[in-house]
Amino acid sequence: MATTVAQPFDARTDETLRSLESGGQYKHLQMIRSPMDAVVRMRTAAGKEIEALCFCSNNYLGLANHPEVVEAGIEGLRKYGAGTASVRFICGTFEPHERLEATIAQYMGTESSYTFVSCWNATEALFPTFCEAGDVIISDELNHACIIDSIRLTPVIKKGVFKAVYRHGDLDDLEQRLVEAQENEEITGQVWVVTDGVFSMEGDIGNLPELRALCDKYDAKLVVDDSHGHGVMGPTGRGTHEHYGMVPGSELGTVDYFSGTLGKALGGGAGGFIAGPKRGTELIIQRGRPTLFSNALPVTVACSANKAIEIVMREPRRVQKLKDNVAYARKKIGEAGFEVLESPTAICPIIVGETAKAIAMSRKLLELGVFVIGFGYPVVPEGKARLRIQMSAAHETSHIDALVDALKKL
Numbered sequence: 001m002a003t004t005v006a007q008p009f010d011a012r013t014d015e016t017l018r019s020l021e022s023g024g025q026y027k028h029l030q031m032i033r034s035p036m037d038a039v040v041r042m043r044t045a046a047g048k049e050i051e052a053l054c055f056c057s058n059n060y061l062g063l064a065n066h067p068e069v070v071e072a073g074i075e076g077l078r079k080y081g082a083g084t085a086s087v088r089f090i091c092g093t094f095e096p097h098e099r100l101e102a103t104i105a106q107y108m109g110t111e112s113s114y115t116f117v118s119c120w121n122a123t124e125a126l127f128p129t130f131c132e133a134g135d136v137i138i139s140d141e142l143n144h145a146c147i148i149d150s151i152r153l154t155p156v157i158k159k160g161v162f163k164a165v166y167r168h169g170d171l172d173d174l175e176q177r178l179v180e181a182q183e184n185e186e187i188t189g190q191v192w193v194v195t196d197g198v199f200s201m202e203g204d205i206g207n208l209p210e211l212r213a214l215c216d217k218y219d220a221k222l223v224v225d226d227s228h229g230h231g232v233m234g235p236t237g238r239g240t241h242e243h244y245g246m247v248p249g250s251e252l253g254t255v256d257y258f259s260g261t262l263g264k265a266l267g268g269g270a271g272g273f274i275a276g277p278k279r280g281t282e283l284i285i286q287r288g289r290p291t292l293f294s295n296a297l298p299v300t301v302a303c304s305a306n307k308a309i310e311i312v313m314r315e316p317r318r319v320q321k322l323k324d325n326v327a328y329a330r331k332k333i334g335e336a337g338f339e340v341l342e343s344p345t346a347i348c349p350i351i352v353g354e355t356a357k358a359i360a361m362s363r364k365l366l367e368l369g370v371f372v373i374g375f376g377y378p379v380v381p382e383g384k385a386r387l388r389i390q391m392s393a394a395h396e397t398s399h400i401d402a403l404v405d406a407l408k409k410l
């Protein structure tokens, strides 16, 4: 074989990258030179050094650069070093892990919780560990990629697990899938229903009380990944279940298992968790491959995330400030003549139409010192390209006014 001939991978990858670039879908990484906050210093993909108002991070409560959160991480680093150099079950469970998991359980109102290096890992552990032959997993069609991949992986690891998908938010369609599961003689085990709490592209939410009621009717377990809801939804920021009043003891019932991230509102570092009854987290510790064969959450991050959650519980006014900011921004953006999708979350998508337009608008906004990302096809449907504005409790009214002024200049 001639050595000058490109191997298949090289040739097809060059082609893929070229076509992404020419189709305007190539992701150019922007670089931040300061802590994540309402205002960031950055070097743009075009190489310019600027200061910009950040409206595209998931730093919903402004905790990523909170002095106590930073200090807790530094103290953790001093006390425990860089990390565990181990998976949890060998010698990787440190005191801060136990403390963090107790704090998460308290915050979530669950019997227990267990952490991972990311919510992606937590969710990937969930279904392949919990499911057995004869189970079925029924999933909302717009669920997060980590849920989709966890479900895809499950029948590979556990033969005989079934999967089904219902139309986004469509409870009648879900009931149809539940009836089909009931009638399928091969489905003899547990029925699982899974949804995002907050759907991040539209900013809409799963109807958890109705999902709970359907799950009860068909004896199914309800799993909710509320990564964009924790710290944001409900009067004290517990999540989408709290938004609906599904607190412990409520007659609306509760969610069976949650997954969530520590990389958004709850400190913004990294890490994810599963929260729910102890038998589930115990099984994860015994059998969950992403925790049996992969390192523990770094101790520094466990310390800073623990502090972040303590602050959320101690200062519910942060959650209220976020809600006030969202209400103010929606009103002002609407008054400026833009169409903002209705949402009870901190996500404010402005529909602009064509993908190229969203990208051009986002570029122009950055020139005006406002950092907002444009999403187009294929992430969202054709013709529904949008600017996704994400609010934070770190923003002041003047920041929001500056955002609206920049939008008006477009």
Ligand SMILES: *Cc1c(COP(=O)(O)O)cnc(C)c1O
Pocket (backbone or CB within 6 Å): 117, 118, 119, 120, 121, 144, 146, 196, 200, 225, 226, 227, 228, 260, 261, 262, 263, 270, 271, 272
């Ligand atoms: C962001 C997000 C994740 C990923 O969380 P990581 O901790 O960064 O892996 C998972 N699920 C949902 C629903 C998310 O929005």
